[in-house]
Amino acid sequence: MSILVVGSVAFDSIETPFGKIDRALGGSATYFSVAASFFTPVQIVAVVGEDFTDADMEAFSGRSIDTSGLVRVKGGKTFHWSGAYGFDLNVAETRATHLNVFADFKPELASKFRSPEVLFLANIDPVLQLDVLNQVKRPRLVALDTMNYWISSHRANLDRVLREIDLLLVNEAEVRQFTGQANLLKGARALLEIGPTTLVVKRGEYGVLMITRERVFAVPAYPLESVFDPTGAGDSFAGGFLGYLGSVKTIDDDAMRRAIIYGSVLASFNVESFSLDRLREISRKDIDARYREFKTLTQFGDVA
């Protein structure tokens, strides 16, 4: 089994109430692939600049991550995002976005990347997402992430790619923006009409809702005493979620629910420190231990 992610590798400069960091490794494909690699071999397709050093590459090494699709552009600079969070860690304030080499990113997949079991189209231009999809043999599962910018300004293209995917990852504000529905479930149903069979609504510290035409699955987030930096939480979630699904024989409702918990566990570790620091120090054993805690803290008995 293999999982392919196409997205960004970036440097982030981040300020939170608890500290600040400059030029930390980030980007959707980075968080995703490290999180997913605990479960399934990952192939990463992204672009970086000449300033991306061998030391930066170490985040991927020693893991089941194929980085041969990580193109280093000579003379180019890596995508750089600067942002800040206040005490409400649910809301990021973007201070600067320098796309740099990412502005010309046009993924061309090597033939070995053209038959993934699971494909994650991280948050990039929907035209590129569709282009990637057209380059691969239809995977067992295609998941897509997006953001407010594509919803408001590239809606037609986004609709086009949504018709081709299985699973859409969104946050609550995006559901409302997309559908004009104040009620989340009604908005979710409207999104499912467009194409995806499953919607995963990320609610930050409030957990996750997974909605299909037939079912709803709801979980709180793992409660943490110290949320240090929420950057990458969504992509770590996606990595744990799809990584786990990439590792199972049958993707049924039971596997999807377990995957949501694994995703939540990965996201909960990720926010405990800056950048990938926490993900890089944990093991599958730590992940399973927190999964068990998750179960303990959400379990309750049958009707009395």
Next chain:
Amino acid sequence: MSILVVGSVAFDSIETPFGKIDRALGGSATYFSVAASFFTPVQIVAVVGEDFTDADMEAFSGRSIDTSGLVRVKGGKTFHWSGAYGFDLNVAETRATHLNVFADFKPELASKFRSPEVLFLANIDPVLQLDVLNQVKRPRLVALDTMNYWISSHRANLDRVLREIDLLLVNEAEVRQFTGQANLLKGARALLEIGPTTLVVKRGEYGVLMITRERVFAVPAYPLESVFDPTGAGDSFAGGFLGYLGSVKTIDDDAMRRAIIYGSVLASFNVESFSLDRLREISRKDIDARYREFKTLTQFGDVA
């Protein structure tokens, strides 16, 4: 077993994006006692005006609710609250508060009300809450609700009563206001230091966290396609929660968790229409059916 509630009975005028209603029956003790009466006999102590009619009384009739402690003040007017909600149904905008007879409420408990198994001190002046507590033989369980006004302006009195109770019901903003802690778990620990052994943090559409010194229990809210009017959700929750606890032999962790689900179920029914309309038409069978759905929509398997 019996459960005693001391709080408000009111008329509410409410506007939501889905409609408006005038002079609808409301008040903390009203919602609480109707919700709790599905599980345990309830004694209600509150005050109303002469404008409170026999038709209004019908909300309590045919249920295990002892209304002999509901004092009707001659020539007085019933507490009247006017408020509105926008599409974000988590936030109420108060338009007018006419305390009327509630301004002089000074509960004097008849002797038959002085030995409840469970006592719910709904949101009233902490001085009155303490006074009620001093009139009863120590119940098995004492729970208290409060609001931002008492936290900001009557903090010393509130601290005094908090030292005497078992369980505090709060929302997230109140935890932060009370403790100055941005992190909810840290704030919760600070509140537990004051006195209560258990904190129940109500998060509206995001569910509930129950926190003790040893444990955390987290549940999402029951997802609803139509939230019509959130007024009374917190008190319906408290009614289902404490009503269930009033009906069990042993109040252990298992019972507390079940109680949180029953509370969530009652709150979810309550918000489906104005006033007590929905609570008045459901049965224990409906409640248990939704409890089972709750279990289905939150359940997941063990570590793979």
